[in-house]
Amino acid sequence: MTMVDWRVGWASKIAVGLSAAAMLAAPAHAQFAESTVIVPDSAIPRAGAHFEGAWKIAKPQTSLQPAGSIPFTREGRKHYEENKAYRAKGDYDDYDIYTSRCSNPGVPRLGLTSLRFKIWQQQGVLTFVYEWNRAMRQIDMRGVDTPPLDAPTMAGHSIGRWDGATLVATTTDISERTLLDDLVPHTADAKVTERFRLADHDTLEDRITIEDPAYFTHPWDAVITYKRQPDALFPEDVCLDRLKSYDAAMAGK
Amino acid sequence: MQFRIDPSAWQARLLLAVASQLAFCDSALAQFPHPPPSPAQQIVNGLRPSAPLDNRQSTPLTGDAPMPSDDPHDLSGTWMHTDDLIFRNVRDMYALMTPFTEAGAKALARRVNSKSPFINASAICRPPGQFFQLDLNFPFHIFQSKNWMEWVFEEYHGVWNVILDPSAAPAPKEKSYMGRSEGHWEGDTLVVETKDFAHDFWIDANGAPASASAKLTYRIRKVNPGDHNPYLQVLITIDDPTYYTRPWTLARRYHWRPNRVIMNEYNCEEQIGDPSVKSDAGLIPEPKG
Numbered sequence: 326m327t328m329v330d331w332r333v334g335w336a337s338k339i340a341v342g343l344s345a346a347a348m349l350a351a352p353a354h355a356q357f358a359e360s361t362v363i364v365p366d367s368a369i370p371r372a373g374a375h376f377e378g379a380w381k382i383a384k385p386q387t388s389l390q391p392a393g394s395i396p397f398t399r400e401g402r403k404h405y406e407e408n409k410a411y412r413a414k415g416d417y418d419d420y421d422i423y424t425s426r427c428s429n430p431g432v433p434r435l436g437l438t439s440l441r442f443k444i445w446q447q448q449g450v451l452t453f454v455y456e457w458n459r460a461m462r463q464i465d466m467r468g469v470d471t472p473p474l475d476a477p478t479m480a481g482h483s484i485g486r487w488d489g490a491t492l493v494a495t496t497t498d499i500s501e502r503t504l505l506d507d508l509v510p511h512t513a514d515a516k517v518t519e520r521f522r523l524a525d526h527d528t529l530e531d532r533i534t535i536e537d538p539a540y541f542t543h544p545w546d547a548v549i550t551y552k553r554q555p556d557a558l559f560p561e562d563v564c565l566d567r568l569k570s571y572d573a574a575m576a577g578k
Numbered sequence: 579m580q581f582r583i584d585p586s587a588w589q590a591r592l593l594l595a596v597a598s599q600l601a602f603c604d605s606a607l608a609q610f611p612h613p614p615p616s617p618a619q620q621i622v623n624g625l626r627p628s629a630p631l632d633n634r635q636s637t638p639l640t641g642d643a644p645m646p647s648d649d650p651h652d653l654s655g656t657w658m659h660t661d662d663l664i665f666r667n668v669r670d671m672y673a674l675m676t677p678f679t680e681a682g683a684k685a686l687a688r689r690v691n692s693k694s695p696f697i698n699a700s701a702i703c704r705p706p707g708q709f710f711q712l713d714l715n716f717p718f719h720i721f722q723s724k725n726w727m728e729w730v731f732e733e734y735h736g737v738w739n740v741i742l743d744p745s746a747a748p749a750p751k752e753k754s755y756m757g758r759s760e761g762h763w764e765g766d767t768l769v770v771e772t773k774d775f776a777h778d779f780w781i782d783a784n785g786a787p788a789s790a791s792a793k794l795t796y797r798i799r800k801v802n803p804g805d806h807n808p809y810l811q812v813l814i815t816i817d818d819p820t821y822y823t824r825p826w827t828l829a830r831r832y833h834w835r836p837n838r839v840i841m842n843e844y845n846c847e848e849q850i851g852d853p854s855v856k857s858d859a860g861l862i863p864e865p866k867g
Contacts, residue, residue: 363837365642418853426851429735429843443728445721447654448644448839452719454730458847459705459737461730465840478843502848558726558739558747561754565703565847571777574702577863 364467369449372466373487376451376521379554380529381441387507389433389533389547395509401540404510412508421504427564429460429479431503432496433517433533436549441559451485451492458564464494474498477513492521505535512539527553612674616823618683619675622668625690628784630662637837639806644836646808650766650800653727656839657810657832658717666690666784671813671829682787682821688864689785696864698780700734703846705755707779708738708772709794709814712830714783717838727761732841740770752776753790761796770796781816792818801831809833 397405408420418425423434430438440456449467454460462480465471466487474482481499485492496517505511515537524530529551536544565574615623646655666686668676678686689696700706708729712718716733725746729738740761741747749758753776761770775790788794795815802808810832817825 359637360837360840361637362840363637363640363643365640366644367642418851422848422851426847428848428851429845443721445719447719447721448656448836450839452721452730454721454728454737459735461735461841463840471840479845479848480843556723556725558728558741559737560750560752561705561737561756563704563755565850568851571702571704574704575697575863577697577861 360471362467362469362471364449364469368468370466370468370487372446374490374492374523375446376444376492376523376529377446379441379443379556380551381554382437382439383528383550383552385439386549387437389437389506389509389535389549391545391547393545396542396545398538398540398542401510401537404540405508408504408508408510420510421507422502423504427458427568428502429458431479431499432462432481432483433519433531433535433547433549434504434506435460435462435480436531436533437506440562441554441557443559454559456559456562458562464492466492477501479503481517488520490522492519494519494521510540511535511537514539524550529553615675616678618678618680618823621680621683621687622676622678625666625687628666628690630664632662636660637835639834639836641806643806645806646800646802646834651763651768652722653720653768653798653800653810654722656717656719656835658835658838659713659715659830660833660835661831663713663715663783665782667782667786667828670826672827674826676786677823677826679819679821679823685787685821686785692862692864694860694862696785697861698785698864699755699777700780701859701861703734703850705734705736707775707781707788708736708756708759709781710779710783711736711738712812712832716844717835717841718832719839719841732838733844734846735844740768749774755779757794759796766799768796768798770798772796787821788816788818789820791820792816807833 411417411420422428423430429435435453435455438455438457442453442455445452445454451464451466453462462483464483464485466485468486471484477498477500479500479502481496483494483496485494496519499511499513499515499517501511501513515535518534518536520532522530531549531551533547533549534544535541670676698706700710711731711733714733716731718729718731721728721730725741725743727740727742729740731737736756738756738759740759742761744760753774755776757772757775759770759772761768772794773792775792778787778789780786781788795817797813799811800808801811812830812832813827814830815825815827816822
């Protein structure tokens with residue numbers, strides 16, 4: 326298991342997030358290395374399908390609901406049971422910072438959010454913009470090798486290709502600070518493979534395969550289905566304001 | 579003497595954009611007959627200096643790099659403020675002093691002079707307003723459709739919706755951090771008026787104030803000077819009698835950055851809520867008044 330300390334990325338991000346805001350350290354945003362990858366239009370693989378539009382999960386669910394039971398290893402089961410115990414006590418911050426802090430829920434849990442999301446296909450990249458807290462993920466379909474992330478992030482590093490009309494995306498470098506759903510943990514070595522396809526014009530299917538040998542004895546699958554929604558602007562959603570009011574936060578409380 | 583140049587005249591604006599780039603050079607200032615500073619402006623003049631931040635990242639665009647659409651009404655793609663970041667906007671694009679009211683000057687002075695920085699929207703991971711988001715040197719995408727544009731920012735995972743057909747997007751019941759923005763085309767210039775903010779906000783990182791009743795007008799056009807380095811030229815007019823004696827205008831450029839199409843994750847919520855660290859980073863609440 327590759328032990329990549331999530332605090333490495335976290336430490337740099339807090340410097341960016343807070344010092345850029347508060348002018349505490351001038352060159353804060355230089356800490357993100359600038360990508361130098363430029364892919365000519367002619368080199369971008371032709372899209373096998375067009376998923377653009379507004380979508381919403383067809384049937385609200387908080388867990389991935391595989392067909393069978395989840396094939397936990399002993400270590401994976403132990404972590405899962407710990408999460409259940411934390412939930413029973415209401416100690417969400419000990420296992421689920423999506424719930425306790427509005428942190429990006431990551432991949433694949435973003436796909437379980439109950440609000441709408443939009444997909445844009447532009448410049449060889451699929452960008453998912455979620456109504457929930459304006460969260461975002463991207464799948465790089467440009468067909469080029471891009472360097473791995475310096476440290477895991479919530480949404481990880483998603484590379485995709487077209488298999489006919491099916492988009493096959495592989496996501497790695499997902500922070501173990503996320504859960505796969507509302508309870509199931511994973512390690513930083515997890516690999517999430519998604520196969521997106523249009524079952525019909527108004528139905529988008531995401532067939533998900535989870536691989537993480539430290540926590541699961543073999544790969545396991547789940548399917549999430551989305552229904553097309555009327556195009557609309559999403560209202561501004563600020564999750565933190567649901568946890569504590571703006572005025573209290575401005576007062577340092 | 580008050581400089582009055584019709585901001586709808588693009589030739590004049592090009593000259594003014596150049597002037598704005600030179601706004602901090604004495605030689606540029608000397609070209610303009612400046613009125614004596616008002617008492618409010620004297621307060622601002624007395625503050626400790628704030629130098630612009632040279633934080634430009636300049637991956638050169640290769641000859642075969644994707645370019646934006648030739649359609650001047652199609653602004654879609656990835657853009658980024660790549661000029662120096664100005665922490666404190668004490669001069670407008672005409673190089674005239676920012677027309678602070680006494681309340682505006684005192685608010686800025688309070689923020690600059692405080693030993694500890696004050697909590698503001700961005701510091702508590704709330705949307706800081708589109709001008710603040712645009713100004714910092716982070717990329718943003720423009721996704722465009724018939725009825726609206728959606729500007730999606732890397733920082734604060736912010737979203738700025740620009741409504742092109744108001745009938746397709748009725749006003750929400752509640753005001754928002756980013757306000758409501760309606761745009762229309764005047765020739766090849768997109769004119770966006772933004773108002774109905776939920777809260778007061780900061781215009782820049784030093785804390786030039788704007789009230790929730792401010793109206794911001796953005797005049798946006800795509801410029802391709804033929805050097806393989808296209809950009810959005812944006813003139814931002816701030817109309818906020820609470821803090822400024824008259825509307826005043828800033829000029830900015832946002833360059834085409836196809837190398838930033840994959841954006842870094844910005845997950846400030848994780849940090850703000852972490853009980854194991856001092857998540858306020860030493861910021862303190864701002865006193866009233």
